[in-house]
Amino acid sequence: MSKATSVLFGIEEEFDVVSVERLDPGQVQIIIEMRSAVAPCPACGVFTSRVKDRPVRRVRDLPASGQQTKLWWRKRRLLCVEALCPRRSFTQESVAIRPRGRVTERLRAKVAEAIAAGNRAVSEVAGEYGVSWPTAHRALIAAAARWLPEPTPARRLGIDETRFGSVRWILDGVTWKRSDPWLTSFVDCSRDGPGSLLGLSPGRTGGCVREWLAEQTAAFRDTVELVVIDPSAPYAAGIRAALPKARIAVDKWHLVALANTMITQVRQRVTRDLLGRRGTVADPVWVNRRLLLTGAEHLSTKQWKRLHDMLDSCDPTKEIGAAWGVKERLRLLLGEREPSKIRWRLADFYDAAIHAAMPETTRLAQTIQTWWPAILIALTEDVTNARTEGFNRIIKQTKRVGCGYRNLANYQRRILSHIAVTRPRRSAA
Numbered sequence: 091m092s093k094a095t096s097v098l099f100g101i102e103e104e105f106d107v108v109s110v111e112r113l114d115p116g117q118v119q120i121i122i123e124m125r126s127a128v129a130p131c132p133a134c135g136v137f138t139s140r141v142k143d144r145p146v147r148r149v150r151d152l153p154a155s156g157q158q159t160k161l162w163w164r165k166r167r168l169l170c171v172e173a174l175c176p177r178r179s180f181t182q183e184s185v186a187i188r189p190r191g192r193v194t195e196r197l198r199a200k201v202a203e204a205i206a207a208g209n210r211a212v213s214e215v216a217g218e219y220g221v222s223w224p225t226a227h228r229a230l231i232a233a234a235a236r237w238l239p240e241p242t243p244a245r246r247l248g249i250d251e252t253r254f255g256s257v258r259w260i261l262d263g264v265t266w267k268r269s270d271p272w273l274t275s276f277v278d279c280s281r282d283g284p285g286s287l288l289g290l291s292p293g294r295t296g297g298c299v300r301e302w303l304a305e306q307t308a309a310f311r312d313t314v315e316l317v318v319i320d321p322s323a324p325y326a327a328g329i330r331a332a333l334p335k336a337r338i339a340v341d342k343w344h345l346v347a348l349a350n351t352m353i354t355q356v357r358q359r360v361t362r363d364l365l366g367r368r369g370t371v372a373d374p375v376w377v378n379r380r381l382l383l384t385g386a387e388h389l390s391t392k393q394w395k396r397l398h399d400m401l402d403s404c405d406p407t408k409e410i411g412a413a414w415g416v417k418e419r420l421r422l423l424l425g426e427r428e429p430s431k432i433r434w435r436l437a438d439f440y441d442a443a444i445h446a447a448m449p450e451t452t453r454l455a456q457t458i459q460t461w462w463p464a465i466l467i468a469l470t471e472d473v474t475n476a477r478t479e480g481f482n483r484i485i486k487q488t489k490r491v492g493c494g495y496r497n498l499a500n501y502q503r504r505i506l507s508h509i510a511v512t513r514p515r516r517s518a519a
């Protein structure tokens with residue numbers, strides 16, 4: 091066979107194609123052997139070319155020019171010629187096919203990439219390339235280890251939670267244990283950074299934050315200056331323990347969400363007190379409930395009028411209107427960056443909350459008070475956790491493909507692999 095055949099088959103670095111034979115219109119049989127007839131003994135390092143025997147081994151490979159390949163590797167078992175060496179014989183080794191491997195490395199790489207980049211099910215890709223499920227899965231694990239380098243140190247770290255599966259009861263020895271369906275994600279939130287997902291950790295406790303940070307290098311921990319979280323006391327405790335020097339900022343978006351929840355609670359309570367039942371499509375306050383949750387600056391003239399009419403007619407205690415005022419004052423506060431204006435807006439917010447004097451508004455004011463140092467950092471440093479939300483979408487999509495992963499390690503690997511394989515291309519495009 092000419093060298094050109096080996097080049098065409100893409101294995102000329104290590105192998106020669108010995109023969110190509112057509113089996114049927116869509117399938118060819120290819121026999122290959124290693125080009126080098128000499129190899130060093132793995133025990134003593136002495137080179138030898140004395141062949142003991144030539145076992146032939148079937149290896150799965152990619153299709154060649156659109157044809158299925160039936161690939162056979164004619165191996166060389168060599169005899170060690172060093173008289174003092176305890177090793178008698180050994181088999182020549184190659185880079186393209188691992189020792190005792192039944193699948194070429196290029197097929198393994200292709201399978202792993204098809205799974206990760208396309209976010210496809212392992213069984214589907216395994217079927218397409220004619221390998222077993224365990225082979226495809228092992229290929230993904232091996233590739234993931236290459237794709238997922240150590241997280242690069244980030245000055246701003248974002249921490250957020252995602253729900254993973256549903257709660258289950260698992261028999262652990264003789265006792266039943268409740269499964270924790272949460273996953274904590276760690277994201278690079280640096281303003282000029284790539285915004286990459288750095289890692290995932292099971293759970294949403296301070297412990298899982300501490301553990302993940304402990305697994306990183308000291309250089310990584312020293313680099314983190316600011317950590318952005320939602321107002322979660324366990325996260326804050328975990329960060330303070332693992333990164334005593336880092337400052338904590340609360341994501342402003344989560345505070346707006348808390349204020350909106352407060353409005354909804356007030357609306358529901360007022361409706362219940364007034365009508366003795368839940369709101370329905372017949373009640374204007376229920377129909378127009380979205381107006382209450384829209385930012386004041388986004389309301390059109392018509393919507394303003396509808397909001398006023400609704401509060402005039404359906405809010406005799408003026409509690410919904412007061413709650414709305416508290417929410418809008420919090421939003422104004424969260425929009426400020428200058429210390430003097432922040433002080434003024436904060437006083438205005440507390441004032442509105444005191445005058446509203448409802449359990450819901452008081453609770454919100456207490457949350458703001460508890461988290462104030464972290465909120466102030468978020469305002470003056472202008473941080474958000476918005477990037478984390480983007481990753482949550484990928485995480486959920488991956489979960490759907492796997493029909494809900496039982497094995498958390500597999501799930502994490504799939505998410506990180508998908509991002510590692512698809513992200514660089516997206517930024518290059």
Ligand SMILES: [Zn+2]
Nearest residue numbers: 131134170175
């Ligand atoms: Zn030897």
